Amino acid sequence: MNKLTKKQNESDLLLLLVSQRYLYKRSKSFSTIATIIALVVYLLSVTAEIHTINNTNLTYIFAFGLIMYHVVNQLSQKRTALAAATQELFDRKLYEMRISKTHLNFSEQSLIENALKIMNTKPKYYSYQVSNDGNKGGVKNWYALIDDHPQELSILFCQKENIMWDQNLRKNFLFFQIGLFVLFLSLVLYLFRNETISEVLIMTFGSISFIWDRGSKIYKNYTCYIEKKELRSILEDAFEQINKGDIPDLYHLTEDIQVRIYNSRKNNYMIPEWFYSISRNDDQKNSSDIIKQLSVSLLRNQN
Numbered sequence: 001m002n003k004l005t006k007k008q009n010e011s012d013l014l015l016l017l018v019s020q021r022y023l024y025k026r027s028k029s030f031s032t033i034a035t036i037i038a039l040v041v042y043l044l045s046v047t048a049e050i051h052t053i054n055n056t057n058l059t060y061i062f063a064f065g066l067i068m069y070h071v072v073n074q075l076s077q078k079r080t081a082l083a084a085a086t087q088e089l090f091d092r093k094l095y096e097m098r099i100s101k102t103h104l105n106f107s108e109q110s111l112i113e114n115a116l117k118i119m120n121t122k123p124k125y126y127s128y129q130v131s132n133d134g135n136k137g138g139v140k141n142w143y144a145l146i147d148d149h150p151q152e153l154s155i156l157f158c159q160k161e162n163i164m165w166d167q168n169l170r171k172n173f174l175f176f177q178i179g180l181f182v183l184f185l186s187l188v189l190y191l192f193r194n195e196t197i198s199e200v201l202i203m204t205f206g207s208i209s210f211i212w213d214r215g216s217k218i219y220k221n222y223t224c225y226i227e228k229k230e231l232r233s234i235l236e237d238a239f240e241q242i243n244k245g246d247i248p249d250l251y252h253l254t255e256d257i258q259v260r261i262y263n264s265r266k267n268n269y270m271i272p273e274w275f276y277s278i279s280r281n282d283d284q285k286n287s288s289d290i291i292k293q294l295s296v297s298l299l300r301n302q303n
Contacts, residue, residue: 004154008094008142011130016090017139018129019115022122023083028270030076031217034069038213041065069213076270084265086111090142091258095155098255103262134284137277144288148295152250153242157291159257160235165287167228169279170221173271177218184214220269227264231257243298 007013044061085104089111092099099108119126132138143158234257241248 004094004143004151004158005141009140013090013093014130014139015115015119016086016093016111017142018126019111019118020083020086020090021129021139022118022125023079023086024270025273027076027079027083028273028276030072030079031270032272034072034076035210035213035217037065037069037072038210041069042210080268080270081105081266082111082114084262084268086115087265088258088262091158091261095158095254095258096151097258103259105266134280137280144291149298150250152254153298155254156235156238156250156257157295159254159261160232160239160294161287161291162261163228163231163235164290165283167225167232168283168286169271169276170225170228170269172279172283173275174218174221174225176275177214177221181214181218185211217269220267221271224264224267224269227260231260231264239294239298 041062044065085106088104089099089108091097092103097103104111128137129139131140133140134142144161149157238248238253
């Protein structure tokens with residue numbers, strides 16, 4: 001009843017998908033560098049204390065590390081914003097929704113030009129991405145099969161699949177983050193178990209940047225997870241209504257959800273690429289299977 005499955009694999013839309021994936025990947029790289037900087041500052045400060053380097057040098061190390069940490073984080077956030085706008089442009093073109101700078105925070109032309117630049121400067125990367133589906137790390141068949149329903153209902157399926165996938169990924173990584181953070185704090189307490197409180201505070205002065213980095217990222221990932229959970233609840237309520245034959249205003253509902261998805265993406269915490277790669281296939285398959293089962297269930301009830 002619609003052509004979203006075929007349309008999502010058109011060259012102009014695949015171009016945007018490759019661009020947003022590359023930009024997200026770059027954002028993750030900068031985020032990782034920021035964490036490494038925070039860790040290095042901590043290790044240097046501990047080394048400085050061990051070798052009784054004066055407090056002035058320790059302060060310089062700490063200040064320089066904080067400045068670099070801030071700069072690299074800003075670079076990460078800029079690429080996240082650009083990636084989110086590019087992904088939003090893909091969705092709006094696929095769904096045939098209104099497109100303006102109000103919806104994207106960037107002009108459509110600038111996003112397309114940036115995507116073309118990535119295609120021209122990373123030809124092998126681009127070629128691999130557009131030639132393979134998600135099972136092989138590509139961008140073809142971005143959403144599950146969605147052609148058996150009216151377009152606005154299929155859009156709702158796509159939005160639900162996107163949110164489920166992201167929510168599950170964030171939940172799994174949140175457990176990993178908290179476990180690692182607790183392990184780090186336990187190690188610090190164990191290493192300084194025989195020191196006085198004042199000595200511990202001095203010795204761990206440089207760890208403030210690392211603790212702040214880890215703590216703030218755990219909190220940011222948690223808030224992103226809660227946002228996805230709330231959106232998923234709205235979508236599940238909508239599908240429950242549809243299943244009962246009480247069809248909501250899909251036009252305004254899908255538009256409202258799309259705006260909220262974009263606002264969430266702009267401020268997303270970037271899951272590290274290695275964790276994303278490990279989880280991608282299973283989470284993607286589970287999300288796709290749920291969508292297909294829901295689709296079959298709705299078709300059965302409609303008949």
